[in-house]
Amino acid sequence: MKILLTGAGGQIGHDLIGALAARGHEVVSTDLAPRPPSHAHAQAGKWRRLDVTDAGATLAVFEEHKPECVFHLAAILSASGEKNPKLAYDVNQTGTWNVLEACRQTGVSRLVFTSSIAVFGPPPSGPLPDPTPDDVALHPTTMYGVTKVAGELLCAYYTQKHGVDCRGVRFPGLISAAMPGGGSSDYALFMYVDAVRKGGYDAFARSDTRIPLMYMPDGVRALLEVAMADRAKLTRSIYNIAAFSPRADEIAASVQRVIPDAKFTYSPDPRRQAILDSWPKSLDDSAARNDWGWAHKYDLDGMTDDLIPRVRRMLELGAVLSTH
Ligand SMILES: NC(=O)c1ccc[n+]([C@@H]2O[C@H](COP(=O)([O-])OP(=O)(O)OC[C@H]3O[C@@H](n4cnc5c(N)ncnc54)[C@H](O)[C@@H]3O)[C@@H](O)[C@H]2O)c1
Structure with missing residues (x-):
């Protein structure tokens, strides 16, 4: 096509x-x-x-x-x-x-x-x-x-x-080993990127922030x-469509399974936190599952295990991502 x-x-x-x-x-x-x-x-x-x-x-x-x-x-x-x-x-x-x-x-x-x-x-x-x-x-x-x-x-x-x-x-x-485009969920990717390159991340969201990812x-x-x-x-x-809905500190715990020394702190940015708080905590995607057979494959830990080596490779290749 x-x-x-x-x-x-x-x-x-x-x-x-x-x-x-x-x-x-x-x-x-x-x-x-x-x-x-x-x-x-x-x-x-x-x-x-x-x-x-x-x-x-x-x-x-x-x-x-x-x-x-x-x-x-x-x-x-x-x-x-x-x-x-x-x-x-x-x-x-x-x-x-x-x-x-x-x-x-x-x-x-x-x-x-x-x-x-x-x-x-x-x-x-x-x-x-x-x-x-x-x-x-x-x-x-x-x-x-x-x-x-x-x-x-x-x-x-x-x-x-x-x-x-x-x-x-x-x-x-959406989380991937690529430059994010300025979305409010970017804190989730930077928990991975900065854990790999800096040993930790100061998130712009509260630790109990929970949105669908x-x-x-x-x-x-x-x-x-x-x-x-x-x-x-x-x-x-x-x-x-839905996959998983972790709190920010649950993402941190998932990263720490692979990088035990990674340190996470939380300094909510009021503007972006307000956007995150206005979004659903989780989604009902039963129509997609019933109509066209939607089913996610990756849960949080499955994503973490696959993503961290990819983030390492991305950084080795010289990607420049400014934490924001
Ligand atoms: N990434 C996510 O987490 C997410 C979540 C929900 C929905 N979406 C949607 O998925 C789509 C793609 O998202 P993404 O993450 O790849 O976004 P992105 O910001 O990474 O990419 C958007 C692209 O649009 C291009 N663009 C900007 N202005 C343009 C214009 N005037 N004409 C043509 N191109 C222009 C940019 O150059 C950029 O390459 C978007 O519609 C977004 O709203 C993304």
Whole structure:
């Protein structure tokens, strides 16, 4: 299948390009930025510069490549989006509109949308149910979450009105040995990275912070599975998917199983802690499990055992990650 990615230069694109190429798909990777050096392994396929906020350029790239399926990854993530809400609106909202319109106008039959747990926020009536189901009132607290809610609704609209088959998942915080993109869940990855390179980490979240997390290989597999699922089996456009929901100090304990001397301290940053506290503690993903057989493979310790050697390799290769 000919598949086009937007925002291919990011954390998910890094792993998704290789997974698609390994399955024999023809991949056209696009991003605002040039191909990052960390994507050197993923030379398979073309790389095109594309700014999704530019409607004309988006349409032209779709007309040129005529993809059968599009994975729309381009976005400004939660913490970065709160620093620059206008940019988050332009990329996430207008960009998604432009991509959907390009799909409609060029006859792309399938669009895969990457939503997020940031669509949730505490409703006025009280805290979110734990676990949080797919269908609760959505009260996001960030511009990122606002635009992801709108993106989900646009996906359902384009499916109903224009026959662009849009489907996707609400990702938990994704963890992988790659540069994170400015999300509020980045503390979890830095517990691994700084344990390896500095012997410990001062987290920007409280020790009892608990949000849904997922290891990237499961996240990429979820995207591939929802993309290829039989439409007749899908009862909704966008699905909660879950793996595990550790407290920050449980992640620390899992790291210390492998690096016993690692020291962890907690200095919550009020801005990012407020975002984390507004998100679900865990997700009910029974619809994804029932409709398309979603099942995670990695639990917290399984991720830790696989991730730490990869983080070591990434650092040996000279990756520069500024702790934030
Ligand atoms: N990583 C996570 O934990 C997570 C969790 C939930 C949802 N998601 C979603 O998954 C998708 C991919 O996430 P990621 O972690 O790879 O993000 P990332 O920040 O690592 O990558 C996003 C990419 O989008 C590109 N981009 C920014 N502005 C653009 C523009 N105007 N035009 C084209 N490209 C532009 C950036 O250059 C970057 O390469 C996003 O839609 C994100 O909202 C990610």
